[in-house]
Amino acid sequence: MTPIETVEALAARVPDGAFVALPPDASLCPVALVRALIRRGVRDLHLLGVPISGFATDLLIGAGCVSALTTSAVTLGEAGLAPRFTAAMRTGALRLTDATCPAVHTALQAAEKGVPFLPLRGMIGTDLLADRTDWRVIDNPFAEAPDPIVLIPALVPDIALIHAAMADRFGNVWVGRRRELATIAHAARTTLVTAERLVEGNLMADERLAPGVISSLYVSAVAEAERGAWPLALLDLYPADAAHLDAYAKAARTEEGFRAYLAEHVLGPLPKAAE
Structure with missing residues (x-):
């Protein structure tokens, strides 16, 4: 049975130097787990944006956790450029491998199918x-x-990180129609999932929910993390916090502003909006 752990325990499973797949901001991005990785002080990650990267990636880059990035784009959407990514590229602190969205998905599908x-x-x-x-x-x-x-x-991530709407105690996780997340889980050697809530019963046994479930066969560990995608949106459960993302984009334009943001929102207690 898939273990149920804390968010901090999931972060401890990610070693320095790991090749880590992250979904984009609009598709169940595990921001609470990213914060825990920063608090743990993980280093030298190679991130894979599936297929693009955004807020969570920018946080990790700014915190010094990332040495390489493979992605099709890095953007904060309506909030503009990803400031810490931009700064890292200007200073040469980040090794970037450019891709396209179809190429990223194709590489993961090859790994999923077990072909080279x-x-x-x-x-x-x-x-x-x-x-x-x-x-x-x-x-x-x-x-x-x-x-x-x-x-x-084929691209085979060491670890895939996902935030799901719900999980059961067997380790099955429901991602709805975001089936690209199933591809990530199938392709990766290890999949770590945070979930908004843990539910009783077996999600795979529900005919209505099962098509949107990633089986526990592909899930290495789960942690409950309410509002674990905040300030990003989560399906129809809560919208993106546009004001917070705008404030981040402005603060993170400078190293000093980013460090202040990190101290308040990552290393320190979360604001009430995220509770």
């Missing part, structure tokens, strides 16, 4: 092929005329 690569169309003629020497262009062996196609190698 999958083909993908749509990038022939782009600048990315010159930089991504790990991607290979071949001729479609089934075509009678020249038909180039790109081969994307």
Whole structure:
């Protein structure tokens, strides 16, 4: 049975140097767990944005937890640029591997299926092929005329981090129609999940809920974390805290402002809005 732990215990399972997959801000991002990782002082992470990165990634970069990032974009959405990511790129403190959204998903689907690569169309003629020497262009062996196609190698994260709407005590977690999170869990060696609430019974036994469930077979440990995505939104349970995200974007433009934010909202007690 999947163990039920604390958020801090989940953070302790993430070693320095791990290759960590994170969902985007709009798709069940585990912000409470990210805060716990910062408090733990994790270092040298290689983050994978699935398929883009945002607030949680910016927090980790600013706190000095990240040395490398593979993603298709980094943005705070309506709040503008991700300031700590931007600063890290300007100083050369971060190694960035550029990708596209379809390429990230394809690489994870290859890992999910247990194959070394999958083909993908749509990038022939782009600048990315010159930089991504790990991607290979071949001729479609089934075509009678020249038909180039790109081969994307599988990506196998050491750890996937997810925040779910609910989990049962068997370790099954409900993510609704966010099925890309199931792909992350299937591809990763370890999946750590925080959940808004723990429920009785077995989510897999409910015909209405089961299609949106990641089976406990793919979940290594679960922790309860109410409002664990805040200040980001969680499905239809609560909206994003736009005022807080705007305030973060402004504060984090400077190192001093970011450190003040970190002291108040990560290292210190959370504000009432997150309780």
